[in-house]
Amino acid sequence: MKIFQFILLLVIASLNAQTRDASDFFETFQVYRKVNNVLSFIEKSNTILINEYEKSVIYALVTPMHEKAFVISLKNQMPTKYIKQLKCFKINDNRFMVFLDRSDENFGENEMYKKNFEIKTNELVPCDYLFKKLKENKLPKIPENVFAYSIFEETFVYLEDLATFDALQYLEIEYDLNRTK
Numbered sequence: 055m056k057i058f059q060f061i062l063l064l065v066i067a068s069l070n071a072q073t074r075d076a077s078d079f080f081e082t083f084q085v086y087r088k089v090n091n092v093l094s095f096i097e098k099s100n101t102i103l104i105n106e107y108e109k110s111v112i113y114a115l116v117t118p119m120h121e122k123a124f125v126i127s128l129k130n131q132m133p134t135k136y137i138k139q140l141k142c143f144k145i146n147d148n149r150f151m152v153f154l155d156r157s158d159e160n161f162g163e164n165e166m167y168k169k170n171f172e173i174k175t176n177e178l179v180p181c182d183y184l185f186k187k188l189k190e191n192k193l194p195k196i197p198e199n200v201f202a203y204s205i206f207e208e209t210f211v212y213l214e215d216l217a218t219f220d221a222l223q224y225l226e227i228e229y230d231l232n233r234t235k
Contacts, residue, residue: 075093076089080171081172081173082169087211089114089116098226099224105193107193109148111184111188112128113130115128116152117156119202120161121161122166123203124203126203132189136154139156140152140181153173198217201215201216201224
């Protein structure tokens with residue numbers, strides 16, 4: 055009986071690990087919803103699928119621009135700047151969410167920043183594992199991409215700028231255009 059309970063516990067733990075997303079890392083619904091859209095894009099982008107980027111480690115880098123705006127970009131190469139400010143979260147073995155913590159900068163010390171970009175610190179993992187996996191990556195760099203968002207009246211986040219490959223595929227995700235009625 056104990057073996058059955060152990061196997062059941064392992065199955066439940068593996069299912070729970072597979073369903074991780076940005077809501078596990080960010081407190082604010084508006085931010086984690088947009089990050090989840092970008093993570094969904096990894097699975098649907100023709101550029102990523104055709105070039106087999108999905109086989110490598112990809113991380114979504116969330117960078118606050120000021121207390122009411124942020125950008126998300128997809129990367130598969132080692133970060134070269136701000137390495138000490140990065141906070142890493144593991145989604146699965148090949149997917150990470152990385153937050154560039156700018157709380158030590160002027161705008162990062164105000165209440166609006168703290169509210170909009172509050173993270174669940176108990177979910178942090180050391181970035182060393184991500185960096186090790188990125189060093190092993192043999193695929194070329196993912197094309198430049200930026201998903202820029204502004205927080206409007208502290209309750210709504212809207213897409214401010216989209217400069218990415220497969221933009222139409224991303225807009226389908228962003229505006230839920232494939233929704234069945």
